[in-house]
Amino acid sequence: MSGGTIYTETLVHSAPEQFVNEAPYQLIIVTLDGGGKITGRMASNDRVVIGDHVAFDHDRNGTPYFRKS
Amino acid sequence: MNVIKRMVDESLSDCNLEVVLGIGFLDFRLGRTWNFAHFSTAKFAKERYPDLCMRSVVVAGIGKTAFGALADRDLRSLAVEAGEKCLENAHAKNSQVEAFYLGNFAGPSFVGQNHLAPYVAGAMGITGVPATRFEAACASSGAAFYHAVMAVAAGIHDAVLVLGVEKMTSQTTPKVAEILAGAGDSTGEVRAGATFPALFAMIARRHMYQYGTTREMLAAVAVKNHANGAKNPQAHMRKVITMEQALNGKPIADPLTVYDCSLVSDGAAAVLVTTAERAEEFTNKPIRVLGISQISDYVALETKEDITRFDAVRTAARKAYAMAGLEPQHIDFAEVHDCFTIAEIIATEDLGFVEKGMGGRYVLDGKTALNGKRPINTSGGLKAKGHPVGATGVGQICDLVMQMRGEAGERQVDRARTGLAQNLGGSGATAVVTILGVQ
Numbered sequence: 341m342s343g344g345t346i347y348t349e350t351l352v353h354s355a356p357e358q359f360v361n362e363a364p365y366q367l368i369i370v371t372l373d374g375g376g377k378i379t380g381r382m383a384s385n386d387r388v389v390i391g392d393h394v395a396f397d398h399d400r401n402g403t404p405y406f407r408k409s
Numbered sequence: 410m411n412v413i414k415r416m417v418d419e420s421l422s423d424c425n426l427e428v429v430l431g432i433g434f435l436d437f438r439l440g441r442t443w444n445f446a447h448f449s450t451a452k453f454a455k456e457r458y459p460d461l462c463m464r465s466v467v468v469a470g471i472g473k474t475a476f477g478a479l480a481d482r483d484l485r486s487l488a489v490e491a492g493e494k495c496l497e498n499a500h501a502k503n504s505q506v507e508a509f510y511l512g513n514f515a516g517p518s519f520v521g522q523n524h525l526a527p528y529v530a531g532a533m534g535i536t537g538v539p540a541t542r543f544e545a546a547c548a549s550s551g552a553a554f555y556h557a558v559m560a561v562a563a564g565i566h567d568a569v570l571v572l573g574v575e576k577m578t579s580q581t582t583p584k585v586a587e588i589l590a591g592a593g594d595s596t597g598e599v600r601a602g603a604t605f606p607a608l609f610a611m612i613a614r615r616h617m618y619q620y621g622t623t624r625e626m627l628a629a630v631a632v633k634n635h636a637n638g639a640k641n642p643q644a645h646m647r648k649v650i651t652m653e654q655a656l657n658g659k660p661i662a663d664p665l666t667v668y669d670c671s672l673v674s675d676g677a678a679a680v681l682v683t684t685a686e687r688a689e690e691f692t693n694k695p696i697r698v699l700g701i702s703q704i705s706d707y708v709a710l711e712t713k714e715d716i717t718r719f720d721a722v723r724t725a726a727r728k729a730y731a732m733a734g735l736e737p738q739h740i741d742f743a744e745v746h747d748c749f750t751i752a753e754i755i756a757t758e759d760l761g762f763v764e765k766g767m768g769g770r771y772v773l774d775g776k777t778a779l780n781g782k783r784p785i786n787t788s789g790g791l792k793a794k795g796h797p798v799g800a801t802g803v804g805q806i807c808d809l810v811m812q813m814r815g816e817a818g819e820r821q822v823d824r825a826r827t828g829l830a831q832n833l834g835g836s837g838a839t840a841v842v843t844i845l846g847v848q
Contacts, residue, residue, distance in 0.1 A: 347615070348611040348612070348614045348615040348618075348716065349611065349614060350607050350610035350611045350614060350662045350663055350664075350665075351660075351662065351663040352602060352603075352604065352606075352607045352610075352662045353659075353660045353661055353662060353663075354582070354583075354586065354604065354606060354661045354662065355583065355586070355602065355604065356583055356586040356587040356590050356599075356602070356604050357581075357583040357584050357586070357587045358587065359602045360583055362602070365602060367601060367602055367603055367607050367611065367662075369611060369710065369711050369716075377711040377712075378597075378711055379597055379598040379601050379603065379709070379710070379711045380601055381601055381602060390614065390615070390618045401600060402596070402600055403600055403601040403602075
């Protein structure tokens with residue numbers, strides 16, 4: 341998994357119990373360059389909109405984190 | 410099996426839909442999967458296989474608690490109140506209930522009680538019958554209703570009590586968000602931090618991107634449904650809101666604010682499902698089930714090709730319309746699953762009331778208002794009436810029936826002969842569409 345294009349996104353203000361300390365965070369669905377879609381998070385405070393290109397940054401607990409590219 | 414296969418083949422080529430469904434159900438009981446998609450109408454099969462005909466099904470009684478944050482009420486007392494009101498409304502005794510179907514999403518997580526169907530049925534004095542809980546996220550009681558209609562139609566039972574209940578407000582908001590997120594994919598989107606508002610926020614973003622839907626269009630859903638809810642004495646929030654308020658709510662998951670989200674509520678609703686033939690034992694105002702379908706899809710949002718539509722809803726709608734022999738333009742009014750404002754906009758598109766992408770304009774122009782061409786969510790919807798998730802599907806059926814009987818008080822619409830309910834589970838992995846008609 342190298343990267344892809346933002347298919348949709350949201351900035352989550354009201355988080356579930358286990359993520360309350362991380363809010364607000366941007367949740368994204370990425371259309372991968374190799375095909376298919378995956379749900380992940382932005383790795384930093386970079387904010388993205390639909391159509392932006394992102395690159396895979398790291399994996400944490402099975403969730404892919406992306407950065408702007 | 411060969412006999413069944415021959416009957417199915419003959420039925421498919423030239424027969425009555427009711428017979429096809431009846432044979433389909435029999436086939437299903439024999440352990441074969443069966444596709445309900447193909448049928449035509451004719452009478453000969455009904456004459457040839459009278460025992461296999463689906464029976465006409467009606468709703469003969471309704472009962473609901475008020476929806477709200479009901480601190481002094483527990484799950485069982487809410488359920489019993491709705492169930493008893495329903496039996497009273499149908500002039501039925503609990504001994505006449507042949508099966509008890511309970512819709513409940515997360516009783517074990519919200520209140521720590523499992524084995525809920527006999528737990529509630531027993532409290533109503535109903536024992537010695539099949540008592541089963543249905544769980545399909547926010548479509549739990551829609552699914553229970555669908556299966557009750559199937560069981561009555563197929564001749565398995567004559568009277569099924571269907572009850573939906575949820576007790577949510579004893580938990581904190583982050584805990585509620587976490588429990589509700591259990592209706593998503595726990596190994597993907599939920600692990601990444603998705604809540605249901607976040608999933609529908611992503612749907613809204615995409616709808617805005619593809620179709621130019623605006624924040625004002627989303628807000629118009631909230632303003633309309635609050636206006637309707639203010640006229641509903643059983644609604645959770647009886648408060649009119651302005652467009653300005655709706656646009657300036659506290660952000661939950663961009664672009665959705667608190668005014669785009671349905672309420673966290675306690676409540677219960679019940680209906681008695683029986684045959685058209687036996688209806689007069691219970692009521693002089695039976696409401697007929699003209700069409701119904703329940704359809705599944707993948708759970709995770711990322712698996713959908715296009716998240717601006719719900720394919721399960723579109724398929725369920727197509728099948729329900731076909732079963733009823735109706736088209737979208739024949740529907741006078743509807744209760745749709747506005748768990749979030751964007752969901753109502755998409756529902757009007759998926760149900761064929763308006764062209765794809767035009768749902769936002771449709772509500773903004775007032776077409777779905779109480780005095781509009783096709784009133785939607787006259788009860789106030791999940792947005793204002795409240796959304797005790799397990800009660801919502803059956804609650805919608807109660808709301809349709811009240812309008813069709815002319816018992817909707819201040820929010821009564823002029824024309825309510827044919828009504829549709831659309832109940833959605835999760836981000837579209839379960840959909841139930843029901844079409845009711847005045848007999």
